[in-house]
Each structure stands twice: as C-alpha cells, then as structure tokens.
Amino acid sequence: MRILLVEDDAVLLDGLRVGLAIHGFTVDAVACCEDARAALRATAFDAVVLDLMLPDGSGLDLLRDWRRSGDATPVLLLTARDKVGDRIAGLDGGADDYLGKPFDLDEVAARLRAIARRAAGRASPLLCWNGLTLDPGRLTAELDRNPIALSRREFAILAALMERPGVILSKEQLEERLYGWGDDIDSNAVEVHVHHLRSKIGRDLVETVRGVGYRLQAAAR
Amino acid sequence: MSSLRGRLFAILIATTGVIWLAAVAWTYVDARERVERVLDARLMEAARMVDSLITTGEIEIGRAAEAERVAPAGAAADAEYQHELSCQIWSLGGRLLGLSAGAPAARLSDAAAGFSEKKIDGQVWRVFAVENQARGVRILVGDKLTVRRNLVADLIASLLFPAAIILPALAFMIWASVGRGLRPLQAMAGSLTQRDAADLRPIAAERADVEIRPIIEALNGLFQRVSDARDRERRFTAFSAHELRTPLAGLRTQAQVALAAADAPTRDAALHQILVSVDRTSRLVKQLLEISSLDAQPVAPAAQWLDIGRALAQLDQQLAPLRKARSLTVETAPGVAQALLLMNEEIFMVAARNLLENALQHSSPGGIVRWSVAADPAEGIIAIEDDGPGIPEDELALVCQRFFRGRHKSGPGSGLGLAIVDLALQQAQARLRLANRPGGGLRAEIVVSGARLSPPHRGVAAVARTAVSG
CATH class of the missing domain: 1.10.287 (Helix Hairpins)
Structure with a gap:
C-alpha cells in the first residue's frame, strides 16, 4: 500500500516513514502543503497521513481543496489539537479518520489499513481468494491454511492483485504501489518479484497478460 | 479589628457631646450673669422703696424693714424663691432700728452705699445699702448667694435632665445612620465574598457613590x-x-x-x-x-552597566558545542570588547543567547557569525550577523510571534526564539530590529537609546578575526 505522509516535524516524519515501512507500507513523505499538492497530483496513493498544522498553511484547507477537486483518497488527520470541536471540523472537512498526537505507531498503521480498506469497498480485514489468505495487519500469508513466507515486496504485489481479483495491473501500476520516489527501481524488479511469488504460491495463480500486465487467474484451481 | 462604623460613631458622639457641653457651659455662664443682674436690680429696687417710704414718712422707721416684703412678694410668686430678701435699717450712728423677719441680727454690710458682699454665720450675703441722710438711717437689703447659685443650678439641671434621655436616643440614631450610610460598602463586600475564584467580572460602578x-x-x-x-x-x-x-x-x-x-x-x-x-x-x-518567566514579570528588573565583551564570551562558552558541531566561527568586532551596555544582565543574556543560537543554527556549515556594536547619540546597536538564508521579507514582521515558523526553515526551531528576544528587549526598554543582509544572511540588532551604550563607536572598523573563546 502506498501512502503519502504530510508532516513538518522532521523527527516525526522520519519515524513515521521508517515505522510505516516496517508495517509494510510504501511511504512518500513531504513537509508542506505545496509539496503535498504536487505529490497527490503526480501519484496515486492508497491513503494520506496529513498533519493539521503545516508551515505554509493548514492541512484542513489542503484537504478541502482535494475534496472539492474530486479527490477521494482516504485521509488520516494527525494533529496536536484533538478537542472534540477540532475532531468534528477535521472529519466534516473531509477526513476519513483522526488521531491526536502523541499516537501509537501500530494504531496509525491499523487505521490506515482500515480507511484504505473501506475506500476500496471491503469490510473484511483479510484478503481471500482461491485458497489464498493475506492478513495485511500482520503481513502474513496462507495458502490452503499453510503459512507461506513472503518478502515485503512480494506481499505488496500479491495484496495489490488480490484487492481486485481479475483486474489487470500494469507493471508501472505495480511499481507505483511498491516503490516510493526515493527508491531505486530496477527495470525488471516487478518481473523478479512475480517470479519469486510464483515459485511460492504456484506457477499458474498469477497470470501474465502479455503486453498489458498481471492479474490473478480467473478460473479456480 | 478596627471598625469604620465604630470609629465614625465615636467621632460623632464625641463631637456632639463636646458641642453640647460647650452649649451647657455657655448657658450656665450666661444664666448666672443674668440672674445676678435681675436679683441685684431687685435688691436695689427694694432698698429704694423702703428708702422712699421712710422719706415720705408713710411708714414708721422701726417697721419699715417689713415693707420690702410687700412689693416683691407678688412678683416672686414661686414659693421656692420667697422670703429670701432680708432688710435691716440702721441709724447712721450704728444702732439697729428695724429688722425684717428672717433677717440675721448681725449687720449685713459695712459699706456706706451700693453693693457689697459679707459672710455671716457661714452664709455669703449680697447686700445693697442706701443712706437716707434726711432721716439719718441706712437701709440694707440683701439676699443669700446660695439661693442665687441654686437658681442657676436648677436651670442647668432642667437643661441636663432631658439630655440624659435624649443622648442615648441620639447615640442610637447615630449608630443606625452610620450603619445605613456604610451599607453600599457592606453590599460590595457581600457580593465580593460570594464570588468564586474564577469570577473576575467587573463590579458595576455606574450607580456607586462618589466615595466608593x-x-x-x-x-x-x-x-x-x-x-x-x-x-x-x-x-x-x-x-x-x-x-x-x-x-x-x-x-x-x-x-x-x-x-x-x-x-x-x-x-x-x-x-x-x-x-x-x-x-x-x-x-x-x-x-x-x-x-x-518573562511573562510573569511585566516590568524589567533594574538595569546595570554590563561588559558586553565578557557577556558574549560567556555565551560563546555555553554554546561552544553547537558552534563546534556546525564548524562555525564566532567573531567580535573590535569595539565590542570595550563596550558597556546599560541593561539588566539576565535580560541581555536571554536575548543575546537566543540570537546567537538562531545565528548558529541557521548559518551554513563553516560559516561566520559576527557580533558588532555601533552607537550614535540617538541609538546604540548591538548586532549579530550570520550568513544563513535570512528571513523572507514578507515574514520579517511575523517572526516575533510566538510559535511562528517560517515556510523555509533551515534548521530545527521552536518558533519561540525571536519571540523571547522581542519580549525580553521590550521589558528592558530596548527593541529587536531584523533585516536581511544584502549579501545574504540575517542581521539582528538589539537597539537601545544612545545613552545606554558606552563608549560610542561610530561605524564598525575592520573585523578582528578572533574567535571569542578560542
């Protein structure tokens, strides 16, 4: 899951960036409204973590602009102001969830998964398809109830495909889900990860649509 | 506990009492004088009447002394004051010829004529003497002074008696009136005691009395x-x-x-x-x-002359770790070491330390931070310059607000440093002036009146490249 982090405090930004990556997120971090606007224009994110007080403006104004322009990316507001009135203003301003500082890193991750899940129209925290079960909260995968060990990238590719089974995701789309701006991407990185994935879950589950991308095989085994 | 009501009451009672006693004393003196005059006139009248009766021969000399009783008896109907005149008729040779009833046998007066006083049997008599040359007699008419005294005493007593009743009533009324007059104070105290600690609404003053x-x-x-x-x-x-x-x-x-x-x-x-x-x-x-702590003391503590060079050296020592970590050099211009500034030392240290910290944090690594002083009769300036990014012009006016952080912050900052400097300098009757340097970097100035920076240095000479603490 790729998320955008908008926070002006350098230590907190760094902590969230590293911490959320440990939780399996792909994190892009910016420190001001201007950069956040540009980032959201350029890249599709599964969720945004937004600080309310930013050096060049209010996160709430930024959020209103996004919603006005039709952007529906789920937003988790982080703020030092967490009186009831502030929370109401945040949620009514278009936020999907609200966390007061200081917060628990695991809770941030859980809430991000929840708002992303709801935005995708799913209620179950687990991704299930054809005997495969993914738990994004614990980053564990099972095939026919047998645990299988997946790397972070493999898990991310499988999760992206399982979110909408049957839908073809291009190599670029998968790369976007997997890598932040700062990451070096080998031109065949996705192919390598898919190759490893197939060796763990079976050759025929991930189908290559030549010239277009990848999808989970429609037919049941 | 002293009471306003008690004190007012005591003052009013004392003054009323003194005035009243003065009135009584005056009445006493005045009444005695009048009584003396009236009774003297009566003595004179009685003596002349007896004298004329003897002269015209209407009455026998031996019985003439009784005659004085006839005339004034009707006038003095009051039984209390009757029988008080005594009359003696003596021959010019010194023989007692007649005597009224109740009159003493001893000669009432030795004076030939007019008023005189004499003590007989322990009683002082006031006597008027008339000499009748034609008949060769001397008529003496007198009354006892005690009677006169009693008359005045009775008068004063009749004045004092109602006062004994009126005075407590007066005291009660004064007490009550004073209480009534102080009621607005009591009302105010009552409304204040009823308030809780958080209630700091103003008291309504429009209808209050001028005194309150x-x-x-x-x-x-x-x-x-x-x-x-x-x-x-x-x-x-x-x-x-x-x-x-x-x-x-x-x-x-x-x-x-x-x-x-x-x-x-x-x-x-x-x-x-x-x-x-x-x-x-x-x-x-x-x-x-x-x-x-700056907020807690709205007025700055007393100013003293402080050695800027020494103060800055002390600061540099405190901030040496930061300076070394960022490989910066702190210079002081030549005039700084000799300069004296009239300002509270604590305030100056707070302001200067925050300015130095800012400069150290925003300078590019390896850069130079420079202190300098300049003074003319109008103002004295202690300036610090760095070669960091400076402050965007549109934010210069805002940076002294608490928790303000610029858009282009170049280092970690709380947004409090310049607010502290500004507040501290305001308290010390100085001000903070910020300007971007033409060549890049920020110049922050502590500006005081010219008289507070000594000795005056016009312009800044060549910079001595000496780190303050080495």
Whole structure:
C-alpha cells in the first residue's frame, strides 16, 4: 500500500516513514502543503497521513481543496489539537479518520489499513481468494491454511492483485504501489518479484497478460 | 479589628457631646450673669422703696424693714424663691432700728452705699445699702448667694435632665445612620465574598457613590489585570501543551521504530533521532520556561552597566558545542570588547543567547557569525550577523510571534526564539530590529537609546578575526 505522509516535524516524519515501512507500507513523505499538492497530483496513493498544522498553511484547507477537486483518497488527520470541536471540523472537512498526537505507531498503521480498506469497498480485514489468505495487519500469508513466507515486496504485489481479483495491473501500476520516489527501481524488479511469488504460491495463480500486465487467474484451481 | 462604623460613631458622639457641653457651659455662664443682674436690680429696687417710704414718712422707721416684703412678694410668686430678701435699717450712728423677719441680727454690710458682699454665720450675703441722710438711717437689703447659685443650678439641671434621655436616643440614631450610610460598602463586600475564584467580572460602578467609586474602579482595574494575566497564562499553557505534543509523538514513534526494527542500522538511526528530538525538546522546554518567566514579570528588573565583551564570551562558552558541531566561527568586532551596555544582565543574556543560537543554527556549515556594536547619540546597536538564508521579507514582521515558523526553515526551531528576544528587549526598554543582509544572511540588532551604550563607536572598523573563546 502506498501512502503519502504530510508532516513538518522532521523527527516525526522520519519515524513515521521508517515505522510505516516496517508495517509494510510504501511511504512518500513531504513537509508542506505545496509539496503535498504536487505529490497527490503526480501519484496515486492508497491513503494520506496529513498533519493539521503545516508551515505554509493548514492541512484542513489542503484537504478541502482535494475534496472539492474530486479527490477521494482516504485521509488520516494527525494533529496536536484533538478537542472534540477540532475532531468534528477535521472529519466534516473531509477526513476519513483522526488521531491526536502523541499516537501509537501500530494504531496509525491499523487505521490506515482500515480507511484504505473501506475506500476500496471491503469490510473484511483479510484478503481471500482461491485458497489464498493475506492478513495485511500482520503481513502474513496462507495458502490452503499453510503459512507461506513472503518478502515485503512480494506481499505488496500479491495484496495489490488480490484487492481486485481479475483486474489487470500494469507493471508501472505495480511499481507505483511498491516503490516510493526515493527508491531505486530496477527495470525488471516487478518481473523478479512475480517470479519469486510464483515459485511460492504456484506457477499458474498469477497470470501474465502479455503486453498489458498481471492479474490473478480467473478460473479456480 | 478596627471598625469604620465604630470609629465614625465615636467621632460623632464625641463631637456632639463636646458641642453640647460647650452649649451647657455657655448657658450656665450666661444664666448666672443674668440672674445676678435681675436679683441685684431687685435688691436695689427694694432698698429704694423702703428708702422712699421712710422719706415720705408713710411708714414708721422701726417697721419699715417689713415693707420690702410687700412689693416683691407678688412678683416672686414661686414659693421656692420667697422670703429670701432680708432688710435691716440702721441709724447712721450704728444702732439697729428695724429688722425684717428672717433677717440675721448681725449687720449685713459695712459699706456706706451700693453693693457689697459679707459672710455671716457661714452664709455669703449680697447686700445693697442706701443712706437716707434726711432721716439719718441706712437701709440694707440683701439676699443669700446660695439661693442665687441654686437658681442657676436648677436651670442647668432642667437643661441636663432631658439630655440624659435624649443622648442615648441620639447615640442610637447615630449608630443606625452610620450603619445605613456604610451599607453600599457592606453590599460590595457581600457580593465580593460570594464570588468564586474564577469570577473576575467587573463590579458595576455606574450607580456607586462618589466615595466608593475609586475603590470599585481600583478593584475593577485589578480584576482586569489578573484576568488578563490568567488568560495569557491559559493561552500559553495551551500553546505549550500543543507544541510539546508533536515532539512527543516523534519520540514515541521513533521509540516504536527502534523496538520494531529488524536490523541494527534502522534501530541506530531511530535511537539517534530520539537523541536529536530529546535535545530539541529540552531546548523547547527551556524556552517555554524563559518566556513564561518573562511573562510573569511585566516590568524589567533594574538595569546595570554590563561588559558586553565578557557577556558574549560567556555565551560563546555555553554554546561552544553547537558552534563546534556546525564548524562555525564566532567573531567580535573590535569595539565590542570595550563596550558597556546599560541593561539588566539576565535580560541581555536571554536575548543575546537566543540570537546567537538562531545565528548558529541557521548559518551554513563553516560559516561566520559576527557580533558588532555601533552607537550614535540617538541609538546604540548591538548586532549579530550570520550568513544563513535570512528571513523572507514578507515574514520579517511575523517572526516575533510566538510559535511562528517560517515556510523555509533551515534548521530545527521552536518558533519561540525571536519571540523571547522581542519580549525580553521590550521589558528592558530596548527593541529587536531584523533585516536581511544584502549579501545574504540575517542581521539582528538589539537597539537601545544612545545613552545606554558606552563608549560610542561610530561605524564598525575592520573585523578582528578572533574567535571569542578560542
């Protein structure tokens, strides 16, 4: 899951960036409204973590602009102001969830998964398809109830495909889900990860649509 | 406990009593004089009447002494004051010829004519003597002084008796009136005691009496000041809590990262971030305390002449770790070492330290931070220059607001440093002037009146490249 982090405090930004990556997120971090606007224009994110007080403006104004322009990316507001009135203003301003500082890193991750899940129209925290079960909260995968060990990238590719089974995701789309701006991407990185994935879950589950991308095989085994 | 009511009551009773006693004394003196005159006139009248009766021969000399009783008896109908005139008729040779009833046998007066007083059998008599040359007799008419005294005493007693009844009534009325007059004070005290600690609304002064209004206005002024101070404190507490939450969130997140990190470099990086954040948060807390102690004393403590060179050397020592970490050089212009500034030392140190800290944090690594002084008769300036990015022109006016952070911050900052400098200098009747240097960097000036910086230096000579503490 790729998320955008908008926070002006350098230590907190760094902590969230590293911490959320440990939780399996792909994190892009910016420190001001201007950069956040540009980032959201350029890249599709599964969720945004937004600080309310930013050096060049209010996160709430930024959020209103996004919603006005039709952007529906789920937003988790982080703020030092967490009186009831502030929370109401945040949620009514278009936020999907609200966390007061200081917060628990695991809770941030859980809430991000929840708002992303709801935005995708799913209620179950687990991704299930054809005997495969993914738990994004614990980053564990099972095939026919047998645990299988997946790397972070493999898990991310499988999760992206399982979110909408049957839908073809291009190599670029998968790369976007997997890598932040700062990451070096080998031109065949996705192919390598898919190759490893197939060796763990079976050759025929991930189908290559030549010239277009990848999808989970429609037919049941 | 002294009571306003008691004191007013005592004053009113004492003054009323003194005035009243003075009136009694005056009445006594006046009454005695009048009584003397009236009774003297009666003596004279009686003596002349007897004299004329003897002269015309209407009455026998031996019985003439009884005659005086006839005339005044009708006038003095009051039994109490009857029989008080005594008459003696003596021959010029000294033989007693006649005597009224009740008159003493001893000669009433030795005077030939007119008024005289004489003591007979322990009683003082006032006597009027008339000499009748034709008949060769001397007529003496007298009365006892005691009677006169009694008359005046009775008069005074009749005056004092009602007073004995009136005085307690008067006292009661004075007590009640004073109480009534002080009722607005009591009402005010009552309404104040009923208030809870948070109620600092002003007391209504429009309908208050002229005497109480100054008290009410003074109280309202005090309420206003207390309430302002409390608001300021409340705002500040809210701000501080708010400002501390972000670093705390950072610390917590980094600690969780350190715990969850799978590899040593990630964990070490997180621990390093925790250290950085603890240092920054400590500085924030120190600044919060500084600003709150500045807020607590609206008037600056007394100023004294302080040696700027020594103060800056001391500061440089305190901030040497930061200076060394960023490989910066701190220079002082030649005039600085000899300059004296009239300002409270603590205030100056707070302002100068925050300015130096700012300069050290915003300078590019390896850069130079420079102190200088300049003075003319109008103003004295202690300036610090750095070669950092400066402050965007449109933010220069805003940077002294608390918790203001610029868009292009180049280092860690709480947004309090310049607010502290500004507040401290205001208290010391000085001000902070900020300007971007033409060549890049910021110039911050502590500006005081010309007389407070000594000795005056016109312009700044060539900079001596000497680090303050080496």
